[in-house]
Amino acid sequence: xxxxxxxxxxxxxxxxxxxxxxxxxxxxxxxxxxxxxxxxxxxxxxxxxxxxxxxxxxxxxxxxxxxxxxxxxxxxxxxxxxxxxxxxxxxxxxxxxxxxxxxxxxxxxxxxxxxxxxxxxxxxxxxxxxxxxxxxxxxxxxxxxxxxxxxxxxxxxxxxxxxxxxxxxxxxxxxxxxxxxxxxxxxxxxxxxxxxxxxxxxxxxxxxxxxxxxxxxxxxxxxxxxxxxxxxxxxxxxxxxxxxxxxxxxxxxxxxxxxxxxxxxxxxxxxxxxxxxxxxxxxxxxxxxxx
Amino acid sequence: xxxxxxxxxxxxxxxxxxxxxxxxxxxxxxxxxxxxxxxxxxxxxxxxxxxxxxxxxxxxxxxxxxxxxxxxxxxxxxxxxxxxxxxxxxxxxxxxxxxxxxxxxxxxxxxxxxxxxxxxxxxxxxxxxxxxxxxxxxxxxxxxxxxxxxxxxxxxxxxxxxxxxxxxxxxxxxxxxxxxxxxxxxxxxxxxxxxxxxxxxxxxxxxxxxxxxxxxxxxxxxxxxxxxxxxxxxxxxxxxxxxxxxxxxxxxxxxxxxxxxxxxxxxxxxxxxxxxxxxxxxxxxxxxxxxxxxxxxxxxxxxxxxxxxxxxxxxxxxxxxxxxxxxxxxxxxxxxxxxxxxxxxxxxxxxxxxxxxxxxxxxxxxxxxxxxxxxxxxxxxxxxxxxxxxxxxxxxxxxxxxxxxxxxxxxxxxxxxxxxxxxxxxxxxxxxxxxxxxxxxxxx
Numbered sequence: 001x002x003x004x005x006x007x008x009x010x011x012x013x014x015x016x017x018x019x020x021x022x023x024x025x026x027x028x029x030x031x032x033x034x035x036x037x038x039x040x041x042x043x044x045x046x047x048x049x050x051x052x053x054x055x056x057x058x059x060x061x062x063x064x065x066x067x068x069x070x071x072x073x074x075x076x077x078x079x080x081x082x083x084x085x086x087x088x089x090x091x092x093x094x095x096x097x098x099x100x101x102x103x104x105x106x107x108x109x110x111x112x113x114x115x116x117x118x119x120x121x122x123x124x125x126x127x128x129x130x131x132x133x134x135x136x137x138x139x140x141x142x143x144x145x146x147x148x149x150x151x152x153x154x155x156x157x158x159x160x161x162x163x164x165x166x167x168x169x170x171x172x173x174x175x176x177x178x179x180x181x182x183x184x185x186x187x188x189x190x191x192x193x194x195x196x197x198x199x200x201x202x203x204x205x206x207x208x209x210x211x212x213x214x215x216x217x218x219x220x221x222x223x224x225x226x227x228x229x230x231x232x233x234x235x236x237x238x239x240x241x242x243x244x245x246x247x248x249x250x251x252x253x254x255x256x257x258x259x260x261x262x263x264x265x266x267x268x269x270x271x272x273x274x275x276x277x278x279x280x281x282x283x284x285x286x287x288x289x290x291x
Numbered sequence: 292x293x294x295x296x297x298x299x300x301x302x303x304x305x306x307x308x309x310x311x312x313x314x315x316x317x318x319x320x321x322x323x324x325x326x327x328x329x330x331x332x333x334x335x336x337x338x339x340x341x342x343x344x345x346x347x348x349x350x351x352x353x354x355x356x357x358x359x360x361x362x363x364x365x366x367x368x369x370x371x372x373x374x375x376x377x378x379x380x381x382x383x384x385x386x387x388x389x390x391x392x393x394x395x396x397x398x399x400x401x402x403x404x405x406x407x408x409x410x411x412x413x414x415x416x417x418x419x420x421x422x423x424x425x426x427x428x429x430x431x432x433x434x435x436x437x438x439x440x441x442x443x444x445x446x447x448x449x450x451x452x453x454x455x456x457x458x459x460x461x462x463x464x465x466x467x468x469x470x471x472x473x474x475x476x477x478x479x480x481x482x483x484x485x486x487x488x489x490x491x492x493x494x495x496x497x498x499x500x501x502x503x504x505x506x507x508x509x510x511x512x513x514x515x516x517x518x519x520x521x522x523x524x525x526x527x528x529x530x531x532x533x534x535x536x537x538x539x540x541x542x543x544x545x546x547x548x549x550x551x552x553x554x555x556x557x558x559x560x561x562x563x564x565x566x567x568x569x570x571x572x573x574x575x576x577x578x579x580x581x582x583x584x585x586x587x588x589x590x591x592x593x594x595x596x597x598x599x600x601x602x603x604x605x606x607x608x609x610x611x612x613x614x615x616x617x618x619x620x621x622x623x624x625x626x627x628x629x630x631x632x633x634x635x636x637x638x639x640x641x642x643x644x645x646x647x648x649x650x651x652x653x654x655x656x657x658x659x660x661x662x663x664x665x666x667x668x669x670x671x672x673x674x675x676x677x678x679x680x681x682x683x684x685x686x687x688x689x690x691x692x693x694x695x696x697x698x699x700x701x702x703x704x705x706x707x708x709x710x711x712x713x714x715x716x717x718x719x720x721x722x723x724x725x726x727x728x729x730x731x732x733x734x735x
Contacts, residue, residue, distance in 0.1 A: 017361065018379035019386050027386055028499065031395035 077113040085109045085141040092147040096129045100147060103127055112137050120145075129173050131166070154196055154203075155181055157188040157215070167200070169193040189218030198241070199224065205242050208249050212258070223268070232258060234265045244270060299710040305503040306702070309398035315503060315702055316388065316396040318381065319511075319695040320491060321404060322366050322534025322557055323653060326687065326695045327384035329357030329392040330702060352703050354682035357392025359384045368553050369405025369508070369535040371490035378497050385498060399500045400702045402694055404508035404535050406487030408448070410548045410638070411439055416475040424457065424466045424474055430712040432476045441482045448488070448507055449481040450709035453545035462543070478709065481507055481549050504702065509537025509549045511697030516651040516675035516690070517541055525643030528675065529631055529664075530694060531654035533557045536627055538634050540643070545706070548638040552630040556654030559623045566619040567611055569597050578657075581613050584621045585659035590614040624657065628667040635668070649675035653691035 019027065029035055055061055076082075085108050089097045103123050117135045124133040124145060131150045138144030150172035152164035162175040164184075171193075175181050185203040192199065199216050202224060206213055209228065217225045224241055226234040236244050244267040251257040251273075257265070261281035266274040277285065309315040310332055317328040330353040361383040365376025389396055415436035419428055433452060441447075455463040457471035466474060488505070495502050512530035514522075522541045530537035532555045540548040559582075564574035581595050590613040599607040640646060648668050650660060655674055665672040677696035679688065687695070 016364075016379065018383040021382075024382045024386055025499065027389065028395050031389055031393065033395075 077111045082112045083109045083141055084112050084115065084137065084143050087143045087145065088138065089145045089147060092129075092149045096127070096147065096149055099127050099129065100124055100133075100145060104145075109141070115143070128171055152181070152184060153200060155184050155186045156193055157186060162186075165193050165196060167196055169196045185213075186215035187218065188215060189221075191221035192216070192218035201242060202226065202236070202245060205245050206249070208253070209258070228258065232262060232264070235268050237268050237270060240270070247273065296710050299708070302502060302504050303705075303711065305398055305501055306400070306705070309503050312398075314392075314394050314396055314398075316385065316399045316500070317695055317698040317702060318384070318399050318401045318495070318500075319508065319692075319698060320366060320369075320371075320377070320381065320401060320494075321363055321508070321532055321694070322369055322555065323363055323532070324360050324691070325363045325366075325380050325384045326360045326692060327358070327381075327388040328355050328683075328687070328695055328699060329388045329394065329396055330354070330699055331356045331392075331394075332703070351681065353680075353699065355680060355684075355687075355699070356394070356682060357388035357390070358684050358687050359387030359391065360687065361387070363533070367405075367534055369403065369532065369551070370484075370487040371494055374490060374494060374497075377490075378494050381494060381498050385500065397499075397501055398503040399495055400504040400506070400698055401491055401495060401502060402506045402508040402511050402698050403448070403483060403487060403491055404530075404532055404537055404551065404694070405553070406483030407553075408481055408483050408507055408509070408537075408549050408551050409441065409445070410550065411441065411480040411482070412547070413437060413439070413478040413480055414475060415478070416473055418473055419471055422470050422472070424469050424471065426467060426713060428474055429455075429467065429476075432474045433478060433709050433712060436476065436478050438480075441480075444485050445482040446485045446488050447480055448483050448505065449479070449510065449546070449549075451479050451545060451706055452476050452709070453479050453543070453547055479545065479547050481510075481546075483507070504705065506698060506701050507537070507539070507549055508532070508694040508697075509539040509551060510546050511695075511701055512537060512651055512677075512693040513539035513541055513546060513697065514700050515677040515697035516649055516693045517647075519544075521645070521647050521649065524645035524647070526645065526647035526649060527635060527640055528649045528651060529655075529668075531555060531627070531650065531652035531660075532694075533653060536631060536652070536654075538631055540635070540638060540640060542643060548640075550634045550638070552627060552634065554623075554627045554630065555652075558627075559620050559654065559657075562623045563616065563619050567597050567609075567616075569599070573598060577616065578620070581616055582620055583613065583617050583658045584624050584663045586614045586617040586621075590617060620657070621663070624660065624663060625667065628664055632667055646671055648672045651675040651677070651690045651693040653689075655690050 056065075087101065087104070087106065087108075089100050092100070104120055117137075121133055121135045124130055124135065124147065129149050130147050132148045134146040136144050150166040150170065152172045153167045154165050155175055155178065156163045156165050162178060163171055164173045164175055164181070166172045178186065185199065187193075187196075187199050195218065202216060203213075206226060209226070212228045212232075214227045214229055217227055219225050219235075223238040224236045226236065226245065228234070234245065234248050248257070248265055248267060252259075261278045262275050263278050264276040266276065306315070313332045315330050315332070317326075317330065319326040332353045361380055363377075364380045365371065365373030371377045385396065413436040415432050415434075417428065417432045417435050429452075454461065454477040455466045456475045457463060457466050457469055458473055460471075463469075491505070492502060509528065509530055513528035517526050517528055522544045525540070525542045527538060527540045530539075534553070534555050534557050536552040536555050538548075538550045538552070539546050560571060560574045560578055563569070563578055564571050567574065567577070569577070577595060577597060583590070593613040594610040595613060595616060597609050597611055599609065601607060646669050648664065648671060650664055650672065651674070661672050661674050674690065675693065676690050677688065677693040678700065680696055680699055683696070
């Protein structure tokens, strides 16, 4: 008879679960930390890299990328928040402002990304009348240029031209005529611009003579002559010119020295001030003394 | 013996390297099952200096992160019988344990249950040179032990110093730093068949694993299933395995004797298979479900269907009473226990202060075995289960895993063996050249 409990028979032994040698080795390899890390990080990275490189190796893709990039960049840079619409120059007078504006030829509006502020600052600072300048992006789309102008302290006559120079002896512009800047002393002579400080101290010292003072002349690039009207001249030594000038002023105040008919007061030898008189005065003196 | 010294040292270094990496595998190659545990050494104790207040066997320094068991193939009497089969079974267990642990394991500590283990007690004595015992003296006294001729085809598996005596003070655990004139030691040496050992080496090597230590399975079962006072006062651990039954005797926390009976649970199964003429798989099932060693009146009435697959109704509907089954099993179990008794008597077990006997191993789960064992072995018999270690799955805490758990303790905290001490300087071959030079200098 057929067994009624056919399902209860013993099953055959289960299949041998042993892994094959290669499967075993493979599983061990996949459990190695280095291999796991490489599969998790290295392989995706390499795949992305290969795709990127193969896409980028086509010329049209490269061009398209660059174009797209430029377009995006322009879109951001041309936003109204970044546009500059005017230029403001502060800290200077009209004529220098006009010079500054003409030194920076620009067409507004312009994006602030396209401005090279450092170059603009240098362009402004090469102007004669500018000592230093600050260029910055100001409020409400203005390009703010703060100019620190050179202050002329003297006029320097060089042949027919009159130049303005500041206290460092640097050229700060032209003057059309002496009458334009009567407040400034006039200096002349080779090397005069390198000794402005001395000239200014002499000028201040010669205050009592201001109504007669014509100018200061640098002689032989080592000493000063003070030139007065009526062609009078005070020759000062190279050493201690201020003290020598003081002595002349004291003589003037005591004896009205310079009001007399004197051509030259020679103070070059401090021990022995020497006067040179005009010819008529000398003749008259000689005549009086011979009588 | 220098060769052995080197190979055991190499295994110790391998174990150290594995501890450095923090992952080590345990492989219990038995006759009926192969168990693989993957340990990770990251417990609180592994990062703390040993200050003497740690757990008993260092079991809190690791946890089990992978465990797998597979049916053993190609192993007989605890020895490799068919190498390809064994290798496949090891691969199965290791792969499953690795998968569970999700780490790759390279180092393995294995145990050997067969190989006809044989114990030797050695003793040696040396004079202490400068009155103070140093590490070098320990190495020297071990080298001074007289090694018996244990045969060419055998290898030393364990060589543990079990006792030190300094002059007339005996029973020292650690004589270093003490003052005395003569240091003597007792050493327990366990040898097994070289061939069995080589086969296990080779099997593990073919699985791309490095062997980081090897221990006797009787020893491993003992350290996991004997509690501390039993180890201290004297006890025997009987590890009923599938193909062999291991015996280890402990005293003062050292193994002093180990042996194995080449019979086990598989022989009971084959007896049932022969007695009832059923296949081995059916016999195994009947044994585990209905087995026992003490018959009662109730067992005469409990009928077991033993089944069959022949299609012959009479044959396939056979039944057998449980008393008959017990009648088949009991003589074989008794035989095993008698054989154990003979070995214990030969070892002088009755002279120990305490004669506790602990039954463990898969076959110790036969109901009524403790009662039968107490009749044959002595009154103090209990069933032992392995120590609880962290992370061990529920399926692997039974007595069948006492060998594997013992190996985890062996991995975490190995006992000092002969090769853990520095080899004495004059035993180095490099020294002999120097001695020859000195001889020339002295004599010419």
